[in-house]
Amino acid sequence: xxxxxxxxxxxxxxxxxxxxxxxxxxxxxxxxxxxxxxxxxxxxxxxxxxxxxxxxxxxxxxxxxxxxxxxxxxxxxxxxxxxxxxxxxxxxxxxxxxxxxxxxxxxxxxxxxxxxxxxxxxxxxxxxxxxxxxxxxxxxxxxxxxxxxxxxxxxxxxxxxxxxxxxxxxxxxxxxxxxxxxxxxxxxxxxxxxxxxxxxxxxxxxxxxxxxxxxxxxxxxxxxxxxxxxxxxxxxxxxxxxxxxxxxxxxxxxxxxxxxxxxxx
Amino acid sequence: xxxxxxxxxxxxxxxxxxxxxxxxxxxxxxxxxxxxxxxxxxxxxxxxxxxxxxxxxxxxxxxxxxxxxxxxxxxxxxxxxxxxxxxxxxxxxxxxxxxxxxxxxxxxxxxxxxxxxxxxxxxxxxxxxxxxxxxxxxxxxxxxxxxxxxxxxxxxxxxxxxxxxxxxxxxxxxxxxxxxxxxxxxxxxxxxxxxxxxxxxxxxxxxxxxxxxxxxxxxxxxxxxxxxxxxxxxxxxxxxxxxxxxxxxxxxxxxxxxxxxxxxxxxxxxxxxxxxxxxxxxxxxxxxxxxxxxxxxxxxxxx
Numbered sequence: 001x002x003x004x005x006x007x008x009x010x011x012x013x014x015x016x017x018x019x020x021x022x023x024x025x026x027x028x029x030x031x032x033x034x035x036x037x038x039x040x041x042x043x044x045x046x047x048x049x050x051x052x053x054x055x056x057x058x059x060x061x062x063x064x065x066x067x068x069x070x071x072x073x074x075x076x077x078x079x080x081x082x083x084x085x086x087x088x089x090x091x092x093x094x095x096x097x098x099x100x101x102x103x104x105x106x107x108x109x110x111x112x113x114x115x116x117x118x119x120x121x122x123x124x125x126x127x128x129x130x131x132x133x134x135x136x137x138x139x140x141x142x143x144x145x146x147x148x149x150x151x152x153x154x155x156x157x158x159x160x161x162x163x164x165x166x167x168x169x170x171x172x173x174x175x176x177x178x179x180x181x182x183x184x185x186x187x188x189x190x191x192x193x194x195x196x197x198x199x200x201x202x203x204x205x206x207x208x209x210x211x212x213x214x215x216x217x218x219x220x221x222x223x224x225x226x227x228x229x230x231x232x233x234x235x236x237x238x239x240x241x242x243x244x245x246x247x248x249x250x251x252x253x254x255x256x257x258x259x260x261x262x263x264x265x
Numbered sequence: 266x267x268x269x270x271x272x273x274x275x276x277x278x279x280x281x282x283x284x285x286x287x288x289x290x291x292x293x294x295x296x297x298x299x300x301x302x303x304x305x306x307x308x309x310x311x312x313x314x315x316x317x318x319x320x321x322x323x324x325x326x327x328x329x330x331x332x333x334x335x336x337x338x339x340x341x342x343x344x345x346x347x348x349x350x351x352x353x354x355x356x357x358x359x360x361x362x363x364x365x366x367x368x369x370x371x372x373x374x375x376x377x378x379x380x381x382x383x384x385x386x387x388x389x390x391x392x393x394x395x396x397x398x399x400x401x402x403x404x405x406x407x408x409x410x411x412x413x414x415x416x417x418x419x420x421x422x423x424x425x426x427x428x429x430x431x432x433x434x435x436x437x438x439x440x441x442x443x444x445x446x447x448x449x450x451x452x453x454x455x456x457x458x459x460x461x462x463x464x465x466x467x468x469x470x471x472x473x474x475x476x477x478x479x480x481x482x483x484x485x486x487x488x489x490x491x492x493x494x495x496x497x498x499x500x501x502x503x504x505x506x507x508x509x510x511x512x513x514x515x516x517x518x519x520x521x522x523x524x525x526x527x528x529x530x531x532x533x534x535x536x537x538x539x540x541x542x543x544x545x546x547x548x549x550x551x552x553x554x555x556x557x558x559x560x561x562x563x564x565x566x567x568x
Contacts, residue, residue, distance in 0.1 A: 009555060034345065057319075057369050058294045059444035067557075071508055072346050074295025076499050079443050080559050087445045088294065088319065088375055096389055124399055132357035132364075134349060136396065137320055137341035144390040151543040168366075170393040172547035182393035183405075183414035258346075 010242050011193050011261040014250055015214055016152060017043060018242040019193045020104060023150050027051040028101040029094075031142050036152050037104030038073060039253055039260070042066070048248050057138035059086045069253055092138070095145045098185065103142035103149045108133050109164050112228050113178075113206050114171025114189035116143065116151060117164040124166060136168050143169035148190035155194035160226040172206030196222050198239055199230075205254060207231060212239040269435040270488045274537070277459050277487040278305045281425050285313045285335075289426040289455060290328075291321025292448040294369075295345055296501065297441070298324050299342040299429040299461045301541070302530045307331040317376075317423050319369040319447060323514050326350030329362060330524040331532070336363040338402075338421065346508060347515040352524055362380035371418045373447045375402060378420035379454030381559060387415040408566050425454035425486075429495040431502050433462040437485025438471040438478055443501035445479075452480035461491040463503050473566070491500070493542055493550065495527060503555040 013036060020040030024030055026049040032041045041054050041066045054062040055071045061084040068077040079085060094100060109117040118139060122130030125167070143149050153159060171189045174177055179188055188206070192199040197213040209221055209231045215238055223230055254260050272280070282288060288306075291298040303324045306314070308405035313335040315323055320341040327428040328334050329342075343350040356362040366376070371391045378386040387406065389551030392414065397403050429450055439460045441448060452458050458480060465488070471478060497510035518524045535541045542550060 021300075031277075037356055050472070056444075058296070072295060072506070074293075074345070074444070074499060074506065076501060076555070079296075079501055080557070087449055088369055088373045088447050090417040092373065096492050119395075119399075124395075126360050129358050132354045134353075135339065135341045135345035135364075135366055135521050138369040140394055140396060141370040141390045144368075144392060144394070167393070167395045170391075173393055178393065183389065184392050185389050197337070215292065 003095065008241055008244070010247055011040070014242050014247060014258040014262060015135070015239065016193050016195065017149050017250060017260065018246050019198055019239055020150060020152060020244070021047065023191060024049045024052055024102060029053045029055060029099055030071065031055045031095055031103035031146055032098045033104045033106065033121065033139065033142065034072065034137070035106055036259055038070065039250060040104060042253050043246060043249055047246065053083070053089050054095060056086060059091055060084070061086070061091060069255055070174055071258055090122040091120065092141055096166060097140060099197060100145070101147045103146035103191070105139040105142050105149060105151055105169060107151055107153045107169070108152060109159050109161055110153060110192065111161055111164045111171070112208050113175060114201060114208060115164050115167045115168040115173065116171060117166045119168045122165060122168040139169045143171065143186065143189070145186040151189055151192040152196050153192065153194055155196040155222065157225050157227050162228040172201065175206045178206065196225060202231070209233050210236060212237045214239045215241055270417070270437050270485060271435045271465065272487050272489060274301060274305050274489045274491060276325045277489050278302065278309055278311070281457050281459055281486055282306060282311055282314070284311055286424040287315040287317060289317045289423045289451040291318040291324050292426065292428060292446050292447040292451040293395070293444065293498070294320045295322060296499045297444055297495050298322055298431040298498040299322055299427045300496060300498065301491045301493060301538050302377040302427045302459065302461050302489070303328055304535070306333055307528065309533050317421060319367070319372045320345065323350060323511060326352045326518070330518065331354050331528055334362055336365070338365040338367060338372070340367045344358070344511055344515050349517050351519050355521070364399065365402060366396050368396065371396070371403060371416070371436045373450060375421035376447050376450035376454045378418060379422040380450045380500050383420065385417045385419050387417055388413060391416050421454060423451070423455040423458045425459060427459045427461065428452060428479065429461045429491070429500065430464045431462070431500060432464040432470065433460050433472050433488055434466055434468040435488060436468065437482035437488050438468065439482070439485070440471055440474065441479035442477055442478040448479055450549040452484065457486040458484055459487045459489065460485050461489045463492050463500060464555070465490050475566070491502070493537060493538060496541070504550070505555070507549070507553055535555065
């Protein structure tokens with residue numbers, strides 16, 4: 001595949017948010033995680049998925065976009081004229097009984113079966129902990145219970161490892177059949193959106209497969225940034241660029257570029 | 266004659282948070298976090314506390330940095346809009362605090378089990394995860410009816426819950442609105458409840474709208490008048506989130522020395538919340554005020 005340079009000026013985060021938004025179908029219930037997913041949900045809601053419902057772990061359900069830009073889900077505009085303000089247990093119950101179609105989570109370390117670590121780098125034994133990360137938050141719940149979940153993260157060899165040091169949020173475990181065996185009812189990871197491309201999962205083996213590369217990125221680059229021999233789809237495509245409309249909306253949602261890194265010129 | 270539970274913040278913390286207490290603080294996850302109470306805990310040099318809360322934004326990091334904490338039972342500890350909390354990282358990596366790793370749902374269910382007076386509650390979350398290896402409050406069980414494999418979450422019964430609310434009367438009947446997080450479970454599960462409130466109001470203001478009561482006053486041990494007591498977290502109906510405070514904390518807490526300077530400036534050299542607000546400045550507080558009001562309709566509780 002020829003390397004195609006980006007044709008429009010946008011930041012890597014803007015491309016990732018746009019890719020995340022495309023994973024949301026109209027009318028779906030979306031469990032919205034921290035950071036980039038906040039923007040992805042609002043972008044989808046403002047474009048192709050106006051009937052999507054947003055569910056937030058703080059105890060918020062919204063069927064309209066927040067009336068003003070927000071940096072985090074607890075910002076007061078995200079509470080104003082919500083569809084429901086409730087307890088964390090109640091919104092997690094909506095998730096657990098199977099009413100959430102798709103969720104989004106970020107990660108620090110991921111493996112070939114989509115298991116995600118946001119807790120301990122190194123190990124858990126005293127002296128073995130190299131880096132303590134913030135932990136699960138709601139991520140373990142979203143990965144366990146949502147109809148499907150989308151992982152968003154930076155693509156680096158030290159983050160894409162054969163086996164994560166600690167499973168904070170379960171993917172497909174050690175492969176096909178594992179989720180059913182341990183009792184998980186959620187569907188598992190559907191995609192990993194990274195700084196280099198989009199990866200999906202082989203339904204037969206639960207293994208990650210490169211599906212598309214971002215404009216200007218080569219398959220070789222992705223392979224070199226992955227810590228195991230990554231499988232590549234027969235037809236690798238190019239991740240679609242954000243449209244001018246999507247960029248305009250994102251810059252309205254995040255005017256300072258806090259999450260997208262966009263700086264007005 | 267109704268009894269008043271109204272006390273100063275200093276007295277509430279001195280009386281109800283002895284060293285070694287297990288304390289829920291930050292039950293709203295991002296909103297209504299009792300920062301004023303947390304800072305008073307630091308000023309009183311409380312030690313060996315166990316902190317309980319799903320996500321308490323930077324307050325857990327501050328209490329850990331100040332040396333008040335022996336253990337944390339939490340789903341996430343850090344700075345919501347920037348990521349890692351440096352004091353937490355250092356303390357865990359240095360083996361100085363214990364962590365019981367929860368998810369938001371398991372932490373919430375632990376408190377709900379405590380609130381319900383049962384030893385555990387079942388859930389389908391976390392199966393196959395490594396939370397089980399760093400959290401002895403989670404076990405797998407087989408459902409006696411369906412034979413399904415489930416996660417059992419042990420009840421959490423804290424000594425004290427500190428909740429920040431919009432308004433309360435002197436007996437502890439309190440109104441909270443916005444997202445609840447785990448506030449209602451925390452209040453019902455804990456042996457003592459300390460209510461920190463933006464406003465003290467007459468009992469009629471509370472009992473004219475009993476659906477909005479977060480916990481009945483008979484379970485409340487102390488009521489503290491604490492205007493701006495949740496800053497920099499947001500309080501619906503009162504003030505917005507002070508993002509700049511979270512960003513500056515990230516910049517000013519990266520090393521133990523930086524944290525010590527932060528603590529001296531914002532906690533130790535501040536005697537009370539009035540001093541704190543003076544330090545913050547009127548321009549800053551004015552910028553956080555609500556710019557758009559959105560009132561609900563009144564409802565009729567008549568008969």
